[in-house]
Amino acid sequence: MVRTDRLVIWILIVTFVLLIPGIRFLKLTDELACAALFALACADAIANGRAARFRLLWYVIAIAFFYLLYTLAFCRFNTPGAVCGDFIIEMKPYIPFAVMLGLAPRPTLTELTMLKWTAVANAAVATLCMLCGLTDAVLYHPLYGGAVIFISMLVYVYSCSAIDPAGRVSRRCLAVATVMILCGLACTRSKYYGEAVVALFFLWVYRPGMFRRMNMRGVAIAAILILLVGAVSWSKFNFYFITGASAGLDRDTIQSFARPALYATSLLILCHYIPFGSGLASFASYFSTQPYSSLYFRYGLDKIYGLSPMNHEFACDAFYPSLAQTGIAGVGLFVWFWVYIATLLRRLLKTDAVRFRIPFAVGALVIVFIMIENVASTLFTQSSGLVAMCLLGIICAMAPEKAHEKEPEPRIIR
Numbered sequence: 001m002v003r004t005d006r007l008v009i010w011i012l013i014v015t016f017v018l019l020i021p022g023i024r025f026l027k028l029t030d031e032l033a034c035a036a037l038f039a040l041a042c043a044d045a046i047a048n049g050r051a052a053r054f055r056l057l058w059y060v061i062a063i064a065f066f067y068l069l070y071t072l073a074f075c076r077f078n079t080p081g082a083v084c085g086d087f088i089i090e091m092k093p094y095i096p097f098a099v100m101l102g103l104a105p106r107p108t109l110t111e112l113t114m115l116k117w118t119a120v121a122n123a124a125v126a127t128l129c130m131l132c133g134l135t136d137a138v139l140y141h142p143l144y145g146g147a148v149i150f151i152s153m154l155v156y157v158y159s160c161s162a163i164d165p166a167g168r169v170s171r172r173c174l175a176v177a178t179v180m181i182l183c184g185l186a187c188t189r190s191k192y193y194g195e196a197v198v199a200l201f202f203l204w205v206y207r208p209g210m211f212r213r214m215n216m217r218g219v220a221i222a223a224i225l226i227l228l229v230g231a232v233s234w235s236k237f238n239f240y241f242i243t244g245a246s247a248g249l250d251r252d253t254i255q256s257f258a259r260p261a262l263y264a265t266s267l268l269i270l271c272h273y274i275p276f277g278s279g280l281a282s283f284a285s286y287f288s289t290q291p292y293s294s295l296y297f298r299y300g301l302d303k304i305y306g307l308s309p310m311n312h313e314f315a316c317d318a319f320y321p322s323l324a325q326t327g328i329a330g331v332g333l334f335v336w337f338w339v340y341i342a343t344l345l346r347r348l349l350k351t352d353a354v355r356f357r358i359p360f361a362v363g364a365l366v367i368v369f370i371m372i373e374n375v376a377s378t379l380f381t382q383s384s385g386l387v388a389m390c391l392l393g394i395i396c397a398m399a400p401e402k403a404h405e406k407e408p409e410p411r412i413i414r
Contacts, residue, residue: 004044005105011036012390013111015383016118016155020125022383023144024137030383034092037099037390044103057098063333064091067280067326075279077295078288085290086281090325093380093389094337100393107394112159119156120176123149127183143377146187147384150195150369153180154362155391157203161358169358174203191372194229198368201225202361208353258306258314259376265299266324270331277327284321286378319374319381338367341396348399356398363395 015022015033022029038057045051051058068087072080107115126148129138139145160173181196262284269278281287282295289312292302296315301307306314316322323331345363348356366388373379 004040005103006108007040008037008099008103008390009105009107009111011040012387013114013118015390016115016122016387019122019148019151019383019387020129020138023148024140030092030386031088033383033386034095038095041099041102050102054098054102056101057095060091060094060098067276067330070276071279071281075282077278077282077293079281079291082281082287082290082293083279086285086287086325089286089381090280090322093385096386097341097389097393097396100390101397104397105394107159107162109163112163115155116159116163119152119159120180122152123156123180123183126152127186130186142187143189143191143379144384146184146189146192146195147369147373147379149180149184149187150192150199151384151387151391153177153184153199154365154369155387156180157358158362158391158395161362167352167355167358177203191376195365195369195372197225197228199365202365206357206361208349208357208360258304259317261301261304261307262315262318262321265301266321268299269295269324270328273324273327275327275329277323277325277330280325283325284315284318285325286316288322288325289315316378318376319378322378338371341367341392344396344399348395351400359395359398363392366392366395 011033015029018026018029041054041057045054064087067090068083071083126139126145129135130142130145135142135145139148157169157173157177160169161167178200181199184192184196266284269283272278278295281290282293288295292309292312296302296307296309302309305311306317323334326333341363345360348363349360369388370380370385379385
């Protein structure tokens with residue numbers, strides 16, 4: 001007999017171990033891990049008749065197939081091969097979460113210990129690479145270093161909490177997590193600074209029910225948190241979205257900025273292609289340039305540096321603009337997905353606020369990490385995103401579907 005709940009944890013461990021090598025040298029790690037997770041879910045559903053537990057997974061697959069057929073039938077902006085490639089990439093981030101939610105695995109002490117020390121090792125290696133000038137050779141870009149450290153910190157905190165029967169985390173573990181967060185500052189990314197501020201708040205300040213009654217203390221804490229995040233993130237936001245490389249807003253050079261152009265055009269596409277968007281592999285995704293989508297010509301993006309047919313390195317520079325491919329309906333589904341996750345996390349906190357405070361904080365920080373990173377990167381669709389979504393799925397699976405629900409049975413293929 002095969003324990004599928006154990007196998008998915010080991011897939012997570014292997015992916016986590018290969019997180020840094022996968023950035024430059026083992027680029028198919030996340031695709032293979034995602035395929036393995038999906039195969040295990042299908043095997044469990046068929047062998048054990050537990051298909052109902054994977055409702056979210058079937059919804060994700062069905063929606064992805066709908067957009068595949070919609071694109072092939074009505075949107076001719078790219079080749080069928082590019083459309084099929086984008087079909088895989090667009091649904092890839094949601095599969096790990098849906099599989100973990102359905103299988104509801106509980107890592108053993110040995111597995112938690114491996115995750116814990118792998119997290120420390122990943123953070124140490126990423127920090128050394130950034131401090132010793134090996135960023136380009138190993139991490140490719142500083143943002144990957146910051147992402148590896150932040151995800152490793154989350155895995156470390158979760159592992160420390162899960163090892164303790166009462167869900168507590170010692171001050172020593174919190175101190176190690178804080179050191180990891182501070183090491184990540186070496187990436188010099190403003191996005192990371194904002195994530196670090198929120199992480200320190202959730203680890204050291206947040207308590208369940210803090211914002212339930214918005215008294216002066218709660219309002220003051222929320223205001224200070226927002227101001228700190230805004231202060232550490234404003235410079236890069238201003239550079240990328242408002243002034244660019246100039247000292248002020250220059251109407252003659254604003255059209256040369258790739259990222260603002262992507263965001264502005266994505267709004268136009270949402271308005272012009274109601275309700276299902278321009279289709280897969282048409283805009284702001286990797287396969288929209290493999291080959292080059294004709295939609296870029298329609299909106300004049302082929303004349304912008306970084307988005308042209310010969311130089312399109314910035315075409316897949318942010319996740320949110322790619323939602324225009326799925327239209328208003330896709331944006332609505334994306335919002336619903338995260339609202340659903342937030343509901344599960346709140347239900348977890350209501351079950352036992354003391355025991356699940358740290359898992360709730362880790363889950364909330366995963367959401368913060370993905371929401372911030374999606375503004376100016378596509379880490380959500382890469383190995384870092386896969387590990388983050390697996391971790392989020394494990395945490396959300398602890399939330400009972402109904403009151404007084406029994407502990408889930410082990411998943412065994414007979």
